[in-house]
Amino acid sequence: MILLVLETTCDETAAAVIAEPLRVLSSVVASQDDLHRRFGGVVPEIASRAHMERILPVVDETLRRAGITVNDLDAIAVANTPGLAGSLLVGLSAAKALCVATGKPLIAVNHLQAHIYACKVAGAQNLFPCVGLIVSGGHTSLYRCNSAIDFTLLGGTIDDAAGEAFDKVATLLGLPYPGGPSIQRAAVGGDCTAYAFPRSFAKDRERLAFSFSGLKTAVRYQITPPVDPRRLPADNNAPMLVADTVNLSEKMIADLAASFQEAVVDCLVDKSLLALEKTGLKTLAVGGGVAANSRLRERLEEICCERSISLHIAPHELCTDNAVMGAIAMERLRAGLTEPLSLDIKPGLVR
Ligand code: KG4
Ligand code: ZN
Numbered sequence: 054m055i056l057l058v059l060e061t062t063c064d065e066t067a068a069a070v071i072a073e074p075l076r077v078l079s080s081v082v083a084s085q086d087d088l089h090r091r092f093g094g095v096v097p098e099i100a101s102r103a104h105m106e107r108i109l110p111v112v113d114e115t116l117r118r119a120g121i122t123v124n125d126l127d128a129i130a131v132a133n134t135p136g137l138a139g140s141l142l143v144g145l146s147a148a149k150a151l152c153v154a155t156g157k158p159l160i161a162v163n164h165l166q167a168h169i170y171a172c173k174v175a176g177a178q179n180l181f182p183c184v185g186l187i188v189s190g191g192h193t194s195l196y197r198c199n200s201a202i203d204f205t206l207l208g209g210t211i212d213d214a215a216g217e218a219f220d221k222v223a224t225l226l227g228l229p230y231p232g233g234p235s236i237q238r239a240a241v242g243g244d245c246t247a248y249a250f251p252r253s254f255a256k257d258r259e260r261l262a263f264s265f266s267g268l269k270t271a272v273r274y275q276i277t278p279p280v281d282p283r284r285l286p287a288d289n290n291a292p293m294l295v296a297d298t299v300n301l302s303e304k305m306i307a308d309l310a311a312s313f314q315e316a317v318v319d320c321l322v323d324k325s326l327l328a329l330e331k332t333g334l335k336t337l338a339v340g341g342g343v344a345a346n347s348r349l350r351e352r353l354e355e356i357c358c359e360r361s362i363s364l365h366i367a368p369h370e371l372c373t374d375n376a377v378m379g380a381i382a383m384e385r386l387r388a389g390l391t392e393p394l395s396l397d398i399k400p401g402l403v404r
Contacts, residue, residue, distance in 0.1 A: 054127040054386065057115070057151070058379030059108070061144030062136025062164045063191060064089060064100045066107040069376035070119035070126075073383055075174065079118035080377045083107045086231060093224040093232075094217075095190070101139030108147045115376075123155050128391070130160035130382030132167060134399035135191065141398035149394055158391040160382040164374075165192055166204050168340030170381035171367035173201070180338055180365060184328045188321060188349075189341035189374075190216035190231075193263045195328045198338065201384035207328050208261025215317050215343045218265035222272050222313050226306050236310045237346055243304075243311030248275055250316040254324070261328055263320055272313050276301065318349045322356060329362060336363045345372035 055078070060067040064085040070078040085103050089095050116122060131148035133141055152159045169185040185196040185204065193216075194209035213221070216233055223232025228239055250271050253264035276299055301309070325337055337357060343349065344367055357364035371378055385391075 054383065055121065055125055056160070056380070056382055056386065057112070057123070057126050057129050058162065058376040058382055059112070059129070059131040059144045059148050060162075060164070060374060060376040060379055061104045061108065061140050062132050063140055063374055064095045064103075065374035066104050066111050067374060067376040068111050068115035069379065070115055070121065071377070071380040071383060075380060075383065077174070077377050077380070078121070079115050080375060081111050081115045081118070082375050083111050090230045093230050094220055095137070097137045097139055100137060101143055104140055104143035108143055112147065112151075123151060123157075126155065126157055128158045128160050128382070128386050129155075130162050130379055130385075132162040132164040132379060133396060134161075134163055135401055136164055136398075138398060138400040141400060145396065145398055149396075152394060158386070159394065159396060160385050160390070161392045161396055162379045162382050163204070165194065165196070166198075166201070167378040167381050168367065169196070169198055169204075169338045170201060171340045171371035171375075171378035172338045172365035174377055174380050175365075175368045175371060177338070177365040179363075180336065182334055183336035183338045183365070184325065184332055184334050186321065186325045186328075186337065186339045186344075187341045188215045188339070188343035190214060190220065192341065193265070193321075193343075195261050195324060197332050197334070201381050202388055202390065207332070208263075208324070210263040210265065212264050212266040213269060215263070215265055215321065216341070218269050218317060219343065221269050225273055225276055226301065226309060228306070228310075231342075233343055233346060236314055237348065239306055239310035240314045240348070241307070243307030243309070245311040245315035247308035248312035250312055252316055252319050252323070255320070258327065261324055261331070263324060265317065265320075268313065268316055272309060275309065314346070314348055317343075318346070318352050321349060322352050325353070326356065326360075335361070336365070338365045340367040340372065340378070342373045345369050
């Protein structure tokens with residue numbers, strides 16, 4: 054069987070051709086980082102317009118590299134949840150159009166489940182059942198993953214996603230977008246104990262939850278102490294102060310980056326262990342853009358080795374958004390889980 058997978062949930066326009074037994078025949082990712090950089094985050098309207106321009110050339114190039122045409126495909130898969138509404142619509146519309154034109158079946162891909170499946174694509178044996186930690190720009194969640202088609206949400210962030218916190222804190226420190234890699238680089242040589250940033254829910258041994266907005270605010274107040282509200286003008290539209298206006302030293306940036314990164318990593322490691330404890334599972338799979346973070350990888354490797362937990366982290370090139378991880382659709386096709394052409398997008402998190 055041969056599948057074409059489309060991925061347009063956020064700001065990457067991606068497609069891949071996957072064959073069975075699990076093999077990647079081609080993969081193309083058109084990144085939009087350059088378009089969003091000056092805004093310090095993804096601008097949804099720009100993202101959806103860029104997807105529209107790129108989706109057909111990306112599909113053509115992916116098929117060309119695989120040396121096939123649409124007629125050789127057995128099905129067309131597309132990530133329809135979760136993500137930015139406008140972005141999801143472009144991928145879903147393109148997939149439906151291909152299905153109508155070729156008469157091939159349509160398969161739905163859950164983008165978060167696909168992030169975990171990246172570990173399987175990379176060769177993980179006996180991945181399921183496992184606890185899945187998904188850490189990306191839009192999500193930070195723990196799942197009980199019974200199989201490739203059976204995931205149950207255990208808990209997640211109540212406010213910002215970890216990647217979003219990396220991106221916002223990078224902006225505060227005057228570091229370029231995307232913030233995760235910038236903070237990782239800036240943290241090298243920094244002292245991760247220099248600032249005592251908060252670890253939300255650390256003492257709560259019941260709740261599998263994350264919260265990063267307080268941490269983000271703590272970094273901000275470290276840079277620019279909060280102003281007494283009585284001294285603020287009534288109409289306070291003042292822009293947020295960022296690093297170049299407050300003139301942070303290189304040492305301070307490195308220490309702030311390292312201390313912030315350590316706080317995020319502590320929360321992610323701690324709650325992953327709690328999820329393993331609660332479920333009694335012995336396998337942890339980690340995916341999503343933030344899974345590329347070398348400090349997170351190092352800490353998880355250490356602790357999982359100590360506790361004899363089998364750890365699978367998606368390889369670097371499959372951490373950030375791509376269509377290869379959508380190979381999970383092959384499992385759905387095998388299970389007969391095809392979708393009608395009335396399939397809709399579901400931008401919010403599906404539980
Ligand atoms: O999975 P992804 O490509 O997109 C979403 O589905 O959201 O994740 C993008 C996020 C961004 O917030 C980016 O800053 C973060 O992943 N990221 C990292 C690293 N590389 C990418 N965060 C921390 N350390 C990294 N090395
Ligand atoms: Zn993602």
